[in-house]
Amino acid sequence: MLSKSWLASVALSLSFVAAAQTPIPVTTSFSILADLVHVVGGDRVAVTPLVGPDEDAHVFEPKPADAKAILQSKLVVTNGLGFEPWMGKLVKSAGYKGASVIASTGVVPRKMDEDGHTITDPHAWQNPANVIFYVNNISKALSQLDPAGAATYQANSAAYVAELQTLDAWAKTQFTSVPVDKRKVITSHDAFGYFAAHYQLKFLAPQGMSTEGEASAKEVASLVRQIKREKIKAVFLENMSNPKLLEQLSKEAGVTPGATLYADALSAPGQPGATYLQMARHNVTALVTGLQQN
Numbered sequence: 001m002l003s004k005s006w007l008a009s010v011a012l013s014l015s016f017v018a019a020a021q022t023p024i025p026v027t028t029s030f031s032i033l034a035d036l037v038h039v040v041g042g043d044r045v046a047v048t049p050l051v052g053p054d055e056d057a058h059v060f061e062p063k064p065a066d067a068k069a070i071l072q073s074k075l076v077v078t079n080g081l082g083f084e085p086w087m088g089k090l091v092k093s094a095g096y097k098g099a100s101v102i103a104s105t106g107v108v109p110r111k112m113d114e115d116g117h118t119i120t121d122p123h124a125w126q127n128p129a130n131v132i133f134y135v136n137n138i139s140k141a142l143s144q145l146d147p148a149g150a151a152t153y154q155a156n157s158a159a160y161v162a163e164l165q166t167l168d169a170w171a172k173t174q175f176t177s178v179p180v181d182k183r184k185v186i187t188s189h190d191a192f193g194y195f196a197a198h199y200q201l202k203f204l205a206p207q208g209m210s211t212e213g214e215a216s217a218k219e220v221a222s223l224v225r226q227i228k229r230e231k232i233k234a235v236f237l238e239n240m241s242n243p244k245l246l247e248q249l250s251k252e253a254g255v256t257p258g259a260t261l262y263a264d265a266l267s268a269p270g271q272p273g274a275t276y277l278q279m280a281r282h283n284v285t286a287l288v289t290g291l292q293q294n
């Protein structure tokens with residue numbers, strides 16, 4: 001028979017092994033997903049985003065170091081919905097055979113008409129209700145990879161979902177101070193479709209679903225006329241987009257761009273959008289202030 005002290009020492013060494021375990025290397029396509037993986041995984045994961053804070057995933061060009069990061073990871077997390085057209089090729093060229101998860105799985109995709117084509121809007125994270133899907137998908141993927149951490153991932157996700165619900169309820173209250181017909185915003189590209197639908201706002205942008213597209217002179221002129229006609233004052237730059245086009249447009253329309261919105265990337269640490277919750281609160285507060293001037 002095994003002695004009690006022997007069992008105790010085995011249990012002790014097992015718990016020591018668990019605690020000293022090297023964090024699971026996870027690669028995400030962009031910064032917002034990295035924050036969500038960190039929230040769910042805590043110390044059990046070491047997460048690296050390919051497209052970092054204040055960087056634009058639409059025009060990202062992978063480097064050899066990115067293939068290396070993917071190859072060294074145990075889980076690759078993408079947004080999906082066509083946000084990372086470069087990812088498939090990158091994973092293939094890296095020779096990565098590990099696990100991967102599409103964080104937006106389960107979200108109802110928003111379709112949109114662009115230049116006569118129906119396209120899917122990838123910016124689903126801008127609605128906090130959608131981020132609940134993201135967090136649960138990440139939790140499931142991590143649990144499969146690391147069953148010993150499943151309870152931790154589940155607890156972390158549940159706590160975060162509660163925070164997302166609080167954020168959403170708060171955001172709804174914030175917007176009630178602005179009449180629906182005044183909720184018009186100008187931004188650089190169509191990044192806020194899910195947000196707009198959820199909070200009953202109207203976003204107008206010279207660039208379409210991707211920052212890659214060129215805005216035509218005709219479209220810019222028509223937007224300038226609309227800004228003047230509807231007396232829209234709420235004009236916002238985006239943290240990861242080139243500000244030139246919007247600055248030019250604002251000048252022509254006689255308006256001044258207000259605060260910066262966090263669209264497709266978090267801010268650098270220490271800035272107001274360093275986490276998803278921070279960026280969402282910053283955006284709502286900035287938008288309400290801007291909309292009140294309309």
Ligand SMILES: [Zn+2]
Nearest residue numbers: 191209210264
């Ligand atoms: Zn975008």
